[in-house]
Amino acid sequence: EVQLQASGGGLVQAGGSLRLSCVASGFTFDDYTIGWFRQAPGKGREGVACISKYEGKSYYTDAAKGRFTISSDHAKNTVYLQMSSLKPEDTAVYYCAAHHRMPADYYCSDYTPDAGNDVWGQGTLVTVSS
Numbered sequence: 001e002v003q004l005q006a007s008g009g010g011l012v013q014a015g016g017s018l019r020l021s022c023v024a025s026g027f028t029f030d031d032y033t034i035g036w037f038r039q040a041p042g043k044g045r046e047g048v049a050c051i052s053k054y055e056g057k058s059y060y061t062d063a064a065k066g067r068f069t070i071s072s073d074h075a076k077n078t079v080y081l082q083m084s085s086l087k088p089e090d091t092a093v094y095y096c097a098a099h100h101r102m103p104a105d106y107y108c109s110d111y112t113p114d115a116g117n118d119v120w121g122q123g124t125l126v127t128v129s130s
Contacts, residue, residue, distance in 0.1 A: 004121030020097030
């Protein structure tokens with residue numbers, strides 16, 4: 001069974017850091033683009049950071065630039081999102097998703113992931129207190 005398992009969320013004070021993990025099972029990342037998306041209360045889902053091994057690229061949306069780092073460990077079939085300098089507006093449920101061979105920039109900023117075409121993980125809640 002193809003699955004993604006996201007973890008690492010929690011409560012942190014503004015200015016703090018968290019590292020989210022996304023573990024894949026049933027497939028390998030080599031031919032997939034992996035993205036972190038988030039949805040804040042009352043808002044739509046937005047891309048945060050995406051990475052694609054086949055392109056050798058990562059992409060950050062404005063929400064993440066300069067503060068978040070996406071990385072992957074293919075031996076562990078895991079993608080990480082290191083988040084630093086967290087702000088209250090980063091509070092959201094964070095999801096990881098995977099799509100076969102899609103450019104990372106397109107996946108993060110222009111594409112709308114859906115359950116029919118993407119592998120989704122369950123969300124992990126990040127709460128940043130002021």
